[in-house]
Amino acid sequence: MTRRALTALLALAAALALAAPAAQAAEPKASLPDIEDEVMCVSCNVALNVAESPQAYRQREFIRDLVEQGLTKEQIKDRLVAEYGSAVLAMPEDDGIGLAAYLVPVAAVLGLAAVALLVLPRWRRRARAAAAAAGTPAGAVPAGPAVTDEELRRLDEDLRRFDR
Amino acid sequence: MIVAAAALIALLVYGLVAAGESTTLDDAVRRGESPKAPDRELPKLGGGTGSLADYRGKPVVLNFWASWCDPCKDEAPALRRAHERLERAGGTVLGVTVDDSSSDSARFAEQHDLEFPSLRDVDGKLGRDYGRTGVPETFLIDREGRIVAISRGMIDDDFLAAHLPKLLG
Numbered sequence: 001m002t003r004r005a006l007t008a009l010l011a012l013a014a015a016l017a018l019a020a021p022a023a024q025a026a027e028p029k030a031s032l033p034d035i036e037d038e039v040m041c042v043s044c045n046v047a048l049n050v051a052e053s054p055q056a057y058r059q060r061e062f063i064r065d066l067v068e069q070g071l072t073k074e075q076i077k078d079r080l081v082a083e084y085g086s087a088v089l090a091m092p093e094d095d096g097i098g099l100a101a102y103l104v105p106v107a108a109v110l111g112l113a114a115v116a117l118l119v120l121p122r123w124r125r126r127a128r129a130a131a132a133a134a135g136t137p138a139g140a141v142p143a144g145p146a147v148t149d150e151e152l153r154r155l156d157e158d159l160r161r162f163d164r
Numbered sequence: 165m166i167v168a169a170a171a172l173i174a175l176l177v178y179g180l181v182a183a184g185e186s187t188t189l190d191d192a193v194r195r196g197e198s199p200k201a202p203d204r205e206l207p208k209l210g211g212g213t214g215s216l217a218d219y220r221g222k223p224v225v226l227n228f229w230a231s232w233c234d235p236c237k238d239e240a241p242a243l244r245r246a247h248e249r250l251e252r253a254g255g256t257v258l259g260v261t262v263d264d265s266s267s268d269s270a271r272f273a274e275q276h277d278l279e280f281p282s283l284r285d286v287d288g289k290l291g292r293d294y295g296r297t298g299v300p301e302t303f304l305i306d307r308e309g310r311i312v313a314i315s316r317g318m319i320d321d322d323f324l325a326a327h328l329p330k331l332l333g
Binding site: 058086 | 230232233267287
């Protein structure tokens with residue numbers, strides 16, 4: 001193989017190596033239906049996909065133009081925020097009553113974790129004490145009531161009936 | 165658990181208080197006071213940035229508007245006339261667009277011959293400073309940067325006749 005052919009092969013391999021991740025990273029084409037259920041009609045304060053005001057039609061037109069320009073969903077959302085402000089995103093505000101939407105779930109998770117930390121050791125202690133009282137090792141399943149002869153006879157009868 | 169419930173209630177109360185409609189400016193003007201007009205550096209419609217401070221020493225009619233707002237269309241002729249009168253006294257109408265794309269705002273201004281400058285309150289912070297609850301809303305600001313009259317709704321020639329002399333006098 002000549003040096004020129006080897007160089008060409010290496011260049012081709014390098015180009016393929018660069019192109020492959022780029023193709024994988026390419027985002028899917030944005031579309032109006034995909035975006036309009038995640039943004040608000042700013043003058044009517046409802047989600048754009050259900051809004052029917054003249055402003056909603058203008059916002060849809062604005063999004064369609066950006067889709068045609070080939071912008072990704074995130075780029076379009078950024079442009080919407082730049083034009084209409086963060087209120088255009090269907091997200092609660094980060095002050096006033098909107099702040100509760102962010103803080104309440106965090107507080108709830110922390111609260112539940114605290115309750116679990118308090119309650120779980122107590123439950124475990126109680127289970128150990130109950131097991132010790134019953135004479136079975138902790139974690140072992142206690143034996144059920146003994147099977148009577150009558151129950152064994154009925155079981156055999158049922159099994160014989162199924163075999164037929 | 166009680167602490168968590170108390171914290172949640174406190175948060176909700178804070179939220180309601182913080183998000184509540186601000187009537188501070190209206191109350192002050194009603195009492196005959198002239199509160200200082202809030203100001204922020206904002207992008208200007210057509211490019212660049214601007215603020216109320218650019219018009220220090222001049223009378224200003226600050227008007228919040230949007231291209232999708234029908235009363236804004238109705239009050240446009242009155243604003244145009246007010247701007248002409250203010251210009252003669254060295255002042256201006258200063259528009260502030262709300263929840264509006266720059267292209268729609270520019271088209272609206274052209275259609276209605278609005279020659280006064282407009283800022284773009286993209287994040288609504290200036291509107292919050294003024295306790296804005298809708299559009300249009302108008303604030304008459306004297307040469308000292310103090311609010312002398314407020315209209316929470318559409319203005320007309322009667323409103324301007326009653327209050328504009330306070331700025332021009």
